[in-house]
Amino acid sequence: xxxxxxxxxxxxxxxxxxxxxxxxxxxxxxxxxxxxxxxxxxxxxxxxxxxxxxxxxxxxxxxxxxxxxxxxxxxxxxxxxxxxxxxxxxxxxxxxxxxxxxxxxxxxxxxxxxx
Amino acid sequence: xxxxxxxxxxxxxxxxxxxxxxxxxxxxxxxxxxxxxxxxxxxxxxxxxxxxxxxxxxxxxxxxxxxxxxxxxxxxxxxxxxxxxxxxxxxxxxxxxxxxxxxxxxxxxxxxxxx
Numbered sequence: 001x002x003x004x005x006x007x008x009x010x011x012x013x014x015x016x017x018x019x020x021x022x023x024x025x026x027x028x029x030x031x032x033x034x035x036x037x038x039x040x041x042x043x044x045x046x047x048x049x050x051x052x053x054x055x056x057x058x059x060x061x062x063x064x065x066x067x068x069x070x071x072x073x074x075x076x077x078x079x080x081x082x083x084x085x086x087x088x089x090x091x092x093x094x095x096x097x098x099x100x101x102x103x104x105x106x107x108x109x110x111x112x113x114x115x
Numbered sequence: 116x117x118x119x120x121x122x123x124x125x126x127x128x129x130x131x132x133x134x135x136x137x138x139x140x141x142x143x144x145x146x147x148x149x150x151x152x153x154x155x156x157x158x159x160x161x162x163x164x165x166x167x168x169x170x171x172x173x174x175x176x177x178x179x180x181x182x183x184x185x186x187x188x189x190x191x192x193x194x195x196x197x198x199x200x201x202x203x204x205x206x207x208x209x210x211x212x213x214x215x216x217x218x219x220x221x222x223x224x225x226x227x228x229x230x
Contacts, residue, residue, distance in 0.1 A: 004157070037221075044119075045158075045206070045221040091157050102171060103148075103219065105157030 002027045004094050006106035013082045014114050020067075021077045021109045023092030033095040034068065034075045039108075040088040048090070051075065079111075087113045117141045119222035121207050127228045133195035136225045140189070140209030146170075148219065149182055149192050150206040158206055164190065165212075197229045 003026045013019035025034070036048040051059045051068050058066050063083075067076045079086055092106040120139040128134050140147050145166050150158035161180065162172040166187035175182065179198070184190040194201055204224045210217040 044223045045208075047218050050218070093157075102160055102163070103158075105159070107155070107157050 002029075002094050002096060002104045004092050004104050004106040006092055006109050008109045009107070010110045010112070012112040012114055013079070013086075015082055015084060017082055018078060018080045019082055019111065021079075021090050021092075021111065023075045023077070023106055025073050025075065025092070025094045025104075027073065027094065027096075029096060031097050033097075034066075035093040035095065035103075036064070036066070036075075036077045037091045037093060037105075038086075038088045039091065040085075045091070049077065082113050084113050084115065087111055119207055119209050119220050121205075121222035121225055123225055124223060125226050125228075127230065128197050129230050130199055131196040133193065134197050134227065135194075136192045136205050136207075136227075138190045138192070138207030138222060140207070141220055143211070144209035144220075145187070145212050146210045146217070147184055147190050148208040148210075149190070150208065152204040152206055152224070154203070161192070194227075197227075199229050202227055202229045 005024045032053045034051045037045045038048045039045040049059050049061045049064050051066050058068050063080045065078045089108045089110050091108045094104045122137050147164045149161045151161050152158045161175045162182045163170045164184045167184050182192045204226050206224045207222040208219040210219045
């Protein structure tokens with residue numbers, strides 16, 4: 001089974017600064033999707049950004065961008081100009097194109113934004 | 116904006132009792148997922164439906180857990196009997212279909228505490 005590893009249980013960033021959350025995964029598949037989800041305290045999980053493995057170009061969504069290194073099986077999330085509302089748990093997820101398109105989630109990184 | 120609805124939001128029960136959770140996906144979403152999220156961990160898939168059919172229930176503890184989506188719309192997840200280790204957040208998510216490109220939309224979750 002695929003595994004997703006987030007080695008940073010907690011991170012903090014000063015407001016307006018940039019922070020990078022790391023994620024690595026293990027798979028034998030060549031085509032798949034990678035996601036970053038955000039789960040604010042007591043609120044529901046929402047999609048932040050998505051990357052298709054066959055695309056070499058890194059995905060960007062406003063202040064959020066990824067650094068996708070397929071050979072290294074690395075998928076980090078960069079948050080620029082951090083805002084107080086960015087404080088949340090961030091989960092990296094892998095979606096297989098086989099095995100019924102099942103999602104595999106990492107253990108999460110808790111991000112604190114310091115005013 | 117359409118959302119995934121879940122009820123109840125919180126449930127406290129004693130071990131050996133039966134509990135049930137309800138999920139109403141976004142209208143038109145054919146695929147429905149139930150996840151279990153233990154505190155400090157990422158969501159783990161319990162069961163995935165495509166319309167009224169189960170696509171994947173390999174991680175569902177079938178001796179005590181059951182799930183149904185009789186009309187292919189809303190779904191119920193049941194635990195009988197509940198055990199202390201079942202304390203967790205139970206998340207429901209839906210997507211248009213099972214295609215890898217489809218975004219999963221999560222509900223607010225049901226937090227279960229088993230005493």
